[in-house]
Amino acid sequence: MKKYERKLDNIPIKLKSEENKRKFYLDLYNNNKEVKPRWNTLRESGIKVVREYLLDMTNRSCAYCGKRISDSTMDVEHFLPKCEFPYLAYCIDNLLPSCKVCNQNYKGDFIPIEIKSKKIIEGCVMNLQEYDYIYNKEQVLNELCSQTRIIEPTFDIISENLEFDPEFFLYTTKSNIGKETNKMFFDKSEFIELLEKMSNVVKYIVKGNGSNDEEIINALIELEGYEVYYRGFYEYWNKEKQNNRL
Numbered sequence: 001m002k003k004y005e006r007k008l009d010n011i012p013i014k015l016k017s018e019e020n021k022r023k024f025y026l027d028l029y030n031n032n033k034e035v036k037p038r039w040n041t042l043r044e045s046g047i048k049v050v051r052e053y054l055l056d057m058t059n060r061s062c063a064y065c066g067k068r069i070s071d072s073t074m075d076v077e078h079f080l081p082k083c084e085f086p087y088l089a090y091c092i093d094n095l096l097p098s099c100k101v102c103n104q105n106y107k108g109d110f111i112p113i114e115i116k117s118k119k120i121i122e123g124c125v126m127n128l129q130e131y132d133y134i135y136n137k138e139q140v141l142n143e144l145c146s147q148t149r150i151i152e153p154t155f156d157i158i159s160e161n162l163e164f165d166p167e168f169f170l171y172t173t174k175s176n177i178g179k180e181t182n183k184m185f186f187d188k189s190e191f192i193e194l195l196e197k198m199s200n201v202v203k204y205i206v207k208g209n210g211s212n213d214e215e216i217i218n219a220l221i222e223l224e225g226y227e228v229y230y231r232g233f234y235e236y237w238n239k240e241k242q243n244n245r246l
């Protein structure tokens with residue numbers, strides 16, 4: 001898992017203007033009483049810009065597993081899910097680009113237990129809605145749900161919570177939120193099998209004594225993503241080679 005920087009001075013106009021957002025929030029639900037999935041329709045202008053902003057933030061990778069994603073394969077993930085927190089559905093600071101497996105199969109509508117049933121809303125609708133808290137990320141993530149949530153990769157320092165072990169293809173957890181995150185995304189047989197295959201590929205590359213190993217690793221990352229893992233395995237196998245264990 002990797003930390004990404006969220007550039008809040010560079011927000012697309014669609015989600016910067018309070019007036020625009022209020023318009024969205026006043027027209028929040030579809031006929032089935034679900035929050036309108038605005039980020040998945042390109043009929044409204046400006047949506048692609050929001051998707052591109054998110055992709056750009058993570059260098060076109062899933063914010064959780066690191067897999068390469070594109071406009072056509074990404075999901076716009078709500079860190080605090082829109083079913084429970086509808087008045088954060090259009091808050092840019094609550095959106096992450098994700099692959100479909102992480103968003104739909106693993107995370108789903110996960111809600112930290114401490115904030116279940118709390119009404120947390122964006123400031124721009126404070127005159128229109130009842131609320132318990134106006135959204136303030138520091139307060140919500142560090143005070144209201146500091147124990148049972150998962151890591152937010154644009155907010156938390158990864159190394160304080162998780163450490164990747166390239167020898168055994170797993171994460172050592174250092175905090176409660178590290179544990180929750182590991183359980184949700186990484187401690188899965190299919191992910192561990194994928195890591196083992198990545199490690200083998202890198203091992204063959206390092207073993208081959210070629211002069212352009214680093215370029216091959218960079219090309220693999222360009223193609224598939226998973227930067228943290230490819231670089232971790234590359235460092236690991238080079239060390240093994242230096243110690244004559246390869």
Ligand SMILES: [Zn+2]
Pocket residue numbers: 062063064065066067098099100101102103
């Ligand atoms: Zn993913």
